[in-house]
Amino acid sequence: MKLTATTKAICVILLMMVTVGCDGLMSKKVKRVGMVVGLNPKDMSDYKILHSDSNPGVRDLLNKYNMHNFSIFLHQIEGKWYEFGYYEYTGDDFEADMAKMGAEPRIRAWLKVCDQMQLPLKGEKSWAIMEQVYYNE
Amino acid sequence: MCEQKKTKRVGMVVGIKPGKINEYKKLHSDSNPGVRDLLNKYHLHNFSIFLHQVEGKWYEFGYYEYTGDDFESDMARLTAEPRNQEWLELCDPMQLPLEGEDSWAIMEQVYYNN
Numbered sequence: 001m002k003l004t005a006t007t008k009a010i011c012v013i014l015l016m017m018v019t020v021g022c023d024g025l026m027s028k029k030v031k032r033v034g035m036v037v038g039l040n041p042k043d044m045s046d047y048k049i050l051h052s053d054s055n056p057g058v059r060d061l062l063n064k065y066n067m068h069n070f071s072i073f074l075h076q077i078e079g080k081w082y083e084f085g086y087y088e089y090t091g092d093d094f095e096a097d098m099a100k101m102g103a104e105p106r107i108r109a110w111l112k113v114c115d116q117m118q119l120p121l122k123g124e125k126s127w128a129i130m131e132q133v134y135y136n137e
Numbered sequence: 138m139c140e141q142k143k144t145k146r147v148g149m150v151v152g153i154k155p156g157k158i159n160e161y162k163k164l165h166s167d168s169n170p171g172v173r174d175l176l177n178k179y180h181l182h183n184f185s186i187f188l189h190q191v192e193g194k195w196y197e198f199g200y201y202e203y204t205g206d207d208f209e210s211d212m213a214r215l216t217a218e219p220r221n222q223e224w225l226e227l228c229d230p231m232q233l234p235l236e237g238e239d240s241w242a243i244m245e246q247v248y249y250n251n
Binding site: 032034051069071073086121128130131132134137 | 146148150161162165167173176177181182183184185186187188189191192194196197198200235236242244245246247248249250251
């Protein structure tokens with residue numbers, strides 16, 4: 001059978017997808033962000049309800065600006081409660097996307113509700129970005 | 138196609154001795170294979186560790202995704218691996234577990250968006 005150049009190219013791409021897998025192809029550009037902020041204990045229930053699966057919140061806007069696989073965890077350290085956030089940014093211009101998202105009226109309304117529940121670390125206005133020291137795929 | 142239906146997402150926290158931060162970073166640098174292959178063998182993937190200071194003390198925050206079928210059993214087998222035990226003998230003395238914990242404390246997940 002004689003294969004055209006285009007057919008050959010498609011075969012190579014398909015072979016790569018099978019051997020490398022979707023994760024491998026997608027993970028090249030991924031920026032992983034870890035962040036931390038305090039949480040006022042009196043607002044814990046409200047915060048959880050606001051972030052429950054049943055609440056659409058701003059989930060669509062996170063995706064619009066290339067933020068994916070977003071988790072928030074809670075834990076107590078020395079008697080105080082903290083939130084730990086993790087997400088993956090898959091776009092090409094992090095700063096620009098964050099600026100555009102920050103300007104969305106629905107994000108502003110969402111943050112007005114959440115910000116009041118949070119207690120930023122010293123010197124911070126909101127979530128503090130942490131330093132990544134390890135990654136293993 | 139790359140469905141993650143079964144993925145269990147784990148967030149965890151532990152203190153780190155400030156005098157050990159440089160050593161810890163070197164031990165976890167890209168150039169050090171460490172126990173990376175064992176993590177994968179027992180279905181731990183997309184594993185990140187972050188450092189940050191909270192009220193004057195340093196903490197490590199870990200995040201990973203477990204993609205296997207039996208978390209408890211895989212964790213037990215990973216713990217029993219001699220190479221993993223050696224690795225923990227290096228890392229454990231650098232860490233300061235939270236009150237009431239022996240090592241990493243598992244956090245409660247309250248939000249997820251794909």
